[in-house]
Amino acid sequence: MRWEVFRQEKKKDYHVHVGDVHAPNAEMAKQYAQVMHARRKPANSLWVVPKESIETVEADDHDVAMGGLTQREYRWATNYNTGEMAEEIQESEAEQVEAERERKKAAGDQ
Amino acid sequence: MAPLDIATVKARAGPREFGPGDDMPEEYRRAATRMIQFHANSEIMGAYIERPYIRQAPSLDRKLAVSAQVQDEIGHGQLLYRAAENLGIKTREQMLDELANGEGKFLNCFHYPINSWYELPMIMFFVDGAAMRRQATLKRTSWEPYAHAIDKICFEEGFHIKHGEDILREIASGSSHDRELLQEAFEKWWPRILQFFGPTNDQSVHGGFAMDVGLKTMTNDDLRTAFLNAYLPKAEKYGLEIPDTPHVEYDAEADRYEVAEEDLDWEEFGEVARNEDPTGAEQINKRHRRQAAVEWVREAIVDDSPGVGTTSAAAD
Amino acid sequence: MAEMLDPAALSADDARAVVAELETLADDEFVMAERYIDWQVRGPTLEADLAIANIAQDEYGHARLWYDLLEDFGRTESELIWERPHDEFHHTTMAELAFERGDWADCVLRSYLYDHSERLRLEALEETTYPRIADRVGKVVGEEHYHRDHAENWLERLSEKPRPNEAHTRLQDALDRLYPHALTMFEPTEHEEQIVESGIRPVPLADLREDWLAITTPFLEGLGLTVPVPDLPESGVRGRDGTHTDDWRGLYNEFTYTYEMLDRDPAKLMVDPDEAGV
Numbered sequence: 001m002r003w004e005v006f007r008q009e010k011k012k013d014y015h016v017h018v019g020d021v022h023a024p025n026a027e028m029a030k031q032y033a034q035v036m037h038a039r040r041k042p043a044n045s046l047w048v049v050p051k052e053s054i055e056t057v058e059a060d061d062h063d064v065a066m067g068g069l070t071q072r073e074y075r076w077a078t079n080y081n082t083g084e085m086a087e088e089i090q091e092s093e094a095e096q097v098e099a100e101r102e103r104k105k106a107a108g109d110q
Numbered sequence: 111m112a113p114l115d116i117a118t119v120k121a122r123a124g125p126r127e128f129g130p131g132d133d134m135p136e137e138y139r140r141a142a143t144r145m146i147q148f149h150a151n152s153e154i155m156g157a158y159i160e161r162p163y164i165r166q167a168p169s170l171d172r173k174l175a176v177s178a179q180v181q182d183e184i185g186h187g188q189l190l191y192r193a194a195e196n197l198g199i200k201t202r203e204q205m206l207d208e209l210a211n212g213e214g215k216f217l218n219c220f221h222y223p224i225n226s227w228y229e230l231p232m233i234m235f236f237v238d239g240a241a242m243r244r245q246a247t248l249k250r251t252s253w254e255p256y257a258h259a260i261d262k263i264c265f266e267e268g269f270h271i272k273h274g275e276d277i278l279r280e281i282a283s284g285s286s287h288d289r290e291l292l293q294e295a296f297e298k299w300w301p302r303i304l305q306f307f308g309p310t311n312d313q314s315v316h317g318g319f320a321m322d323v324g325l326k327t328m329t330n331d332d333l334r335t336a337f338l339n340a341y342l343p344k345a346e347k348y349g350l351e352i353p354d355t356p357h358v359e360y361d362a363e364a365d366r367y368e369v370a371e372e373d374l375d376w377e378e379f380g381e382v383a384r385n386e387d388p389t390g391a392e393q394i395n396k397r398h399r400r401q402a403a404v405e406w407v408r409e410a411i412v413d414d415s416p417g418v419g420t421t422s423a424a425a426d
Numbered sequence: 427m428a429e430m431l432d433p434a435a436l437s438a439d440d441a442r443a444v445v446a447e448l449e450t451l452a453d454d455e456f457v458m459a460e461r462y463i464d465w466q467v468r469g470p471t472l473e474a475d476l477a478i479a480n481i482a483q484d485e486y487g488h489a490r491l492w493y494d495l496l497e498d499f500g501r502t503e504s505e506l507i508w509e510r511p512h513d514e515f516h517h518t519t520m521a522e523l524a525f526e527r528g529d530w531a532d533c534v535l536r537s538y539l540y541d542h543s544e545r546l547r548l549e550a551l552e553e554t555t556y557p558r559i560a561d562r563v564g565k566v567v568g569e570e571h572y573h574r575d576h577a578e579n580w581l582e583r584l585s586e587k588p589r590p591n592e593a594h595t596r597l598q599d600a601l602d603r604l605y606p607h608a609l610t611m612f613e614p615t616e617h618e619e620q621i622v623e624s625g626i627r628p629v630p631l632a633d634l635r636e637d638w639l640a641i642t643t644p645f646l647e648g649l650g651l652t653v654p655v656p657d658l659p660e661s662g663v664r665g666r667d668g669t670h671t672d673d674w675r676g677l678y679n680e681f682t683y684t685y686e687m688l689d690r691d692p693a694k695l696m697v698d699p700d701e702a703g704v
Contacts, residue, residue: 020192021188022471025579031576032474032477034572036476039480040266154467166684167684168685170489173459174486177479180466181466181475188476288689403528407530408471409592410592
């Protein structure tokens with residue numbers, strides 16, 4: 001059976017996908033994951049998940065509209081023109097501007 | 111949605127450009143599978159010829175290091191087979207079967223057994239050094255999962271070459287008998303090491319396409335030159351004499367080493383590459399017997415409850 | 427608990443007892459590791475290969491911890507491992523046994539039998555009066571957990587299918603073959619009394635043996651195996667007294683081969699032709 005392995009570097013980090021192990025059951029998958037994916041750089045925690053348990057949604061699938069297709073400006077800070085703003089609001093807007101820039105870049109590349 | 115066409119692939123070819131989300135044309139997927147499979151097979155067969163030297167190691171430090179290196183190489187094989195599987199052409203089980211039954215291709219150097227401790231640094235320093243040189247360039251390969259695996263491999267591999275160099279250094283500062291045998295080992299392996307990167311006039315069957323689609327990023331010739339630039343001085347440092355043939359000469363103007371191609375046996379290389387050379391065939395067979403001997407284990411742990419996984423019987 | 431011993435001021439008897447205990451500990455780990463590395467690149471799956479390599483490296487590491495303490499008594503690591511005569515090694519004969527190609531059942535069963543004895547022994551050593559051993563036991567115990575889990579997982583997995591089946595037959599064969607040798611793990615050296623009295627290992631081997639039987643017998647029977655009568659090897663080899671099987675001689679010759687070969691000048695090894703009898 002194939003198990004996808006996810007690593008958490010330090011406490012409170014998210015677990016990140018790092019590869020897989022082939023193992024007959026969860027016990028062995030956990031044992032193998034430690035040696036295959038954490039023997040050099042010990043992780044704080046590892047998840048092993050049977051590959052077939054993972055459900056996927058792909059942006060390319062024909063009936064998927066990841067994030068929505070119709071206009072969504074209402075949820076972007078840049079949509080609102082209200083003059084001066086507190087520092088933390090400025091930060092949030094800057095992040096959204098950056099995200100939008102990334103999104104356009106990725107869309108342009110396709 | 112149709113797969114990308116080859117022209118687009120060639121136009122876009124660049125470091126880590128393509129991944130599992132891209133619908134790659136079959137020619138690309140086959141070329142990438144071939145390359146990665148060759149690499150994975152080489153890790154396994156390299157590990158296979160080194161493994162007797164865990165027992166042979168003359169100190170606990172060396173035992174641990176050789177065991178760890180062999181372990182790393184199997185781990186690299188695992189990562190690479192996985193990267194190749196993403197291309198949808200072959201499963202890991204199929205590639206392992208092909209390796210066992212003689213269809214799987216791998217690096218020329220690993221077709222020959224290592225006969226003594228004196229020969230070990232030829233593999234662990236020179237050959238692994240050459241492999242590392244190639245791997246460094248593969249960080250820019252166009253198939254992202256391959257590049258990702260390479261990152262991890264490069265992270266682990268540094269110690270392999272340094273350890274290999276340490277073994278070389280130790281033998282080179284041993285008795286005159288040791289140094290004599292070391293030189294003999296070097297002369298035996300030197301032609302094979304020079305041929306490591308393959309034919310340098312790039313008459314290799316698949317080289318052109320792999321370059322065009324960004325899978326391969328450096329020519330065989332350039333790789334060999336870079337390798338010689340780094341490793342010839344090292345050989346000299348440890349008192350090794352570069353044999354007269356195959357003739358290697360430093361061209362100061364071009365700042366590169368010229369190898370007399372006619373001194374290299376490309377016929378034998380070809381046979382070895384096709385797994386037709388008897389020595390290599392014997393290595394493959396020996397490993398095949400070992401793999402066959404544990405087939406019962408793989409069968410014993412197959413989960414045959416209904417509705418579980420559709421991978422082949424060799425899945426564990 | 428008995429009074430702590432002072433490593434710098436051991437009586438001659440205590441020194442011999444400490445050496446005896448350390449040698450059996452170290453030799454066990456080293457020889458177990460040697461047979462584990464036989465499995466590298468030959469494991470049933472890539473992952474199994476990595477796991478066994480990990481266990482092997484742990485065992486070499488443990489051996490080193492104990493050989494290190496033996497260095498206090500005058501010999502270097504090289505001398506202890508590569509220059510000690512083969513009949514002065516005191517490991518359990520189970521560790522040295524060769525195995526048939528592909529016999530993964532032997533690997534995991536051997537590991538299981540050993541790892542449980544190891545755990546019991548280390549637990550006893552947690553109460554040692556020899557402080558240097560006390561300092562190191564924790565490290566070894568920590569890693570051995572993985573080894574036991576690994577062996578048990580495999581044994582359970584190999585015993586799941588309806589019988590008769592090949593895996594079960596192989597496990598039974600391995601058990602029959604290994605068991606008498608496993609019992610040599612509990613054979614005393616001539617210093618056993620001193621070891622226990624001085625508290626170097628406060629629990630006698632005979633007690634450890636009983637505990638081991640109590641743990642392993644039900645587990646193995648639960649897998650559908652028939653546990654042999656606990657008799658020592660018929661051939662009379664006992665391991666702890668330096669008597670070993672032929673497999674040990676072969677293994678010893680192999681791992682000393684390169685060491686012997688390196689840094690020698692043939693001129694020194696060869697008889698001066700003028701003085702040869704010919």
